[in-house]
Amino acid sequence: AQKVTQAQTEISVVEKEDVTLDCVYETRDTTYYLFWYKQPPSGELVFLIRRNSFDEQNEISGRYSWNFQKSTSSFNFTITASQVVDSAVYFCALSAGANSKLTFGKGITLSVRP
Amino acid sequence: SAVISQKPSRDICQRGTSLTIQCQVDSQVTMMFWYRQQPGQSLTLIATANQGSEATYESGFVIDKFPISRPNLTFSTLTVSNMSPEDSSIYLCSSVTGDGQPQHFGDGTRLSIL
Numbered sequence: 132a133q134k135v136t137q138a139q140t141e142i143s144v145v146e147k148e149d150v151t152l153d154c155v156y157e158t159r160d161t162t163y164y165l166f167w168y169k170q171p172p173s174g175e176l177v178f179l180i181r182r183n184s185f186d187e188q189n190e191i192s193g194r195y196s197w198n199f200q201k202s203t204s205s206f207n208f209t210i211t212a213s214q215v216v217d218s219a220v221y222f223c224a225l226s227a228g229a230n231s232k233l234t235f236g237k238g239i240t241l242s243v244r245p
Numbered sequence: 246s247a248v249i250s251q252k253p254s255r256d257i258c259q260r261g262t263s264l265t266i267q268c269q270v271d272s273q274v275t276m277m278f279w280y281r282q283q284p285g286q287s288l289t290l291i292a293t294a295n296q297g298s299e300a301t302y303e304s305g306f307v308i309d310k311f312p313i314s315r316p317n318l319t320f321s322t323l324t325v326s327n328m329s330p331e332d333s334s335i336y337l338c339s340s341v342t343g344d345g346q347p348q349h350f351g352d353g354t355r356l357s358i359l
Contacts, residue, residue, distance in 0.1 A: 166347065174335060176288075176350040222287065226348075230276050230341040233348060235288045 137236035154223030165206040166224040251351035268338030273318035275343035282335040294321040
């Protein structure tokens with residue numbers, strides 16, 4: 132069975148602070164995919180990144196960066212110089228294949244104060 | 246990426262009634278999924294909508310309560326039957342195109358049952 136744990140439930144930071152959102156996963160599959168989605172207050176689910184289990188390279192996209200470590204089964208997400216618009220719920224998710232159903236963590240509510 | 250439209254975007258329904266939610270994708274997709282997000286909670290998969298055959302339901306969800314149709318490769322419906330206040334949730338449709346694109350979601354249907 133697959134499982135995603137987001138131990139942090141709520142994080143509050145002041146604008147321009149860096150913040151890291153943790154994600155730990157469990158799976159018996161040798162091939163799997165990890166995702167991060169953002170859900171702003173408006174409710175839609177916005178895709179941020181997908182990583183497959185064979186690609187442990189860290190990725191940076193603007194102020195966003197992701198650290199994938201198979202040794203610790205973690206896929207952490209860092210926002211640098213946070214902004215108020217980053218305020219949202221962030222979900223980490225796991226799937227067994229590129230086209231498979233997603234197992235979501237419980238989500239982390241990030242509040243960025245001006 | 247595929248654009249997913251869901252209708253209605255929100256509704257308020259009476260206890261004991263049923264509501265059908267529509268999900269339309271602007272291109273043919275291989276997989277379509279229905280998720281439920283209860284208030285303040287994460288997303289839980291209800292079922293995988295299979296084109297031309299019965300949907301595959303996750304544990305805890307049954308066809309009598311959540312009948313699903315998928316008559317073609319771009320359209321699916323989810324019916325929430327005999328609704329009770331516990332069914333108040335956001336219902337989201339997602340799709341996978343099968344060409345390597347990640348799973349994307351519709352904007353969701355916010356359902357409230359009185």
